[in-house]
Structures are given as structure tokens and as C-alpha cells.
Amino acid sequence: MIAIKYKGYEVNEDNNRITVDNVNDFHPVHIFECGQCFRWIKQENGSYTGVARDKAVNVSYADGKLEIANSTMEDFKNIWFDYFDLGRDYSEIKKKLSKDEIMKRAIEFGHGIRILKQDLWETLISFIISANNRIPMIMKVVGAVSKIYGDEVSMDGKSYYTFPHTDKLAGSTLEQLEVCKGGFRCKYILSTAKMVRDGIVNLDTLANMTSHEAREKLKKFPGVGNKVADCTLLYSGTKHDVFPTDVWVKRVMETLYFKREATFSEIQAFASDYFGELAGFAQQYLFYYARENRIGTDRSNN
């Protein structure tokens, strides 16, 4: 048993299990089902099992205590602290974003949302797969890509698969990749993988660019437009001031803010002006609120 203080948290390691005390603004359902990730599966006991950063873990949370099973203290410090964005004060963000009744409602609804710091490469490929696709399908395709091209890791006697590194995917043929059922997106994945491998676009440089520059850089990849680029930047924790605008976000903005139809650029301009540096966080609360309540569809309660 090891017990340490780490960046304000009390962290314990016992029997390959990490517990972190006094974690606020954290709700696994909100975090894992707000559309930012595709590799976390809900278990019968309400915990989530997933693979990230080449590790399989099980995550649960209750009464301020976060538990990460199948993890060491080293992994917590090197991976999970940043992955779960534990260094960020979400209470402060929520306070700043609670500037109107709409945001107050959305934040109340998704109060435990955190924006994960996922691997940039994995996020890029995952969101290329997300184009014109549904979440269960995206999860199946990402799972298949990992199973075929990733490495096996085990937890509790069960096998899991890491997301493949760039070289592995880039070395595939289109025919092999199509087994994963990515459909027309497979050719985008393969071309993107080759471009990354060959250094045509260097993902490591994105963090040092402005959000606009980073988005334009990402759009050089086939299958990447504004939406996929912004999702990649936000869900990898690279840029938090982007406002990925998909049909759900468009609907919620039109229904609750504009009260009329609005164009993509109108919504972008509004978000940038109104939410500023916190636009990405606002987008997550709004997206989760809109999708779970079917805002803007004929099945909504509004």
C-alpha cells in the first residue's frame, strides 16, 4: 500500500488499484457518454472499462472517490491524472459559463462532464470514423481497428486491445482495413495514417499553433473538415476554445439561442464571442444536454 499527496489529491495504491480522494465535478456517465470517446464500455455495476494510452483499466466513482483498477501509482501520475484533466478546476469553469438560464440548465444536467486528454492520433482517426455515423457503429469500428492492428493487453483474465500506432495502420492495405467496416471512411484512414507516418503533417506541432492554424493543418487530412478537426483538437485536450458544431450543436443553438435557423459560421462566431476561451467546455455541456433530451427534434420535450 502506497499513499501520497499528488497535486492536491490524496492518492492511494493498493493491490494494483488506485483511489483518489476529493475528486469533484466527475461523473463517469457524463464523461464517457458525452460523445468525446468511443472505447469505454459501461459495466453492470456502473463502472466503465476501457483502453487508453495502451492500458486497460476499470474506472468507478462514488462520493468524491475515484477508483482506477488495474493501475499503478506511476500510471496515475504519468497517464490518468492528465487523461481525466484532474488538474483543472471545473467548478470555476461552470461558474463562468453559467451566464444564462440555458447554460445553467445544461451544466446542471451534465455537471460531471470533463474533457478527456486523449491521444491526438487516436482521436483524429476516431473522429474520421465518426463522419455520418452513429456512436454504436463508431465504437464497433474503432474496436475492430484496435483488435486487428493493436496490441493485446489483459485485465482480470480478459483480453483488450490498444489503439494501433501510426506505423501499424499506415502499413495496412485498404482491403485489410475494410474488414473493420469503416466503409467509405477506410480510404481516409489509410491516407491519413500514411501522411502522419511520412511526416507530411506533424501532429506534435498543433499545440503550439493558434486554434485556427491547427484546424487548417488538420483539414489537410482527407476526411477531416471543420467538425472533425475541432473534435480532434478538443477531445485530445489540445485546444479548449474550439466549438465543434455538428447537427446536435446546431440544433441546440438554433432552438435555444438563435430561435431561428443559423449557419455554421454564425454559430461559430457567436460561440467564440459569447463563450470565448471556454467555448469547448460550453459545447460539451450543450451537446450532452441536447442529445440526451433530443433538443430540436420532434421528440424533444422543449
Added chain:
DNA sequence: TTGCAGGGGTCAA
């Protein structure tokens, strides 16, 4: 049972 629309977007015309 079969058939068809449409989905958290991008590309090409």
C-alpha cells in the same frame, strides 16, 4: 419478411 430512409460529415461537381 422485405424494403427503405437516414445518421454527431466530407468531398467533388
Added chain:
DNA sequence: TTGACCCCTGCA
């Protein structure tokens, strides 16, 4: 600005 695109699900 508009249709095609893989594949799957939901719903007649």
C-alpha cells in the same frame, strides 16, 4: 449548394 457515400438500425 447538393448528392453520394458504407453499413446498420428502426420502422412501415
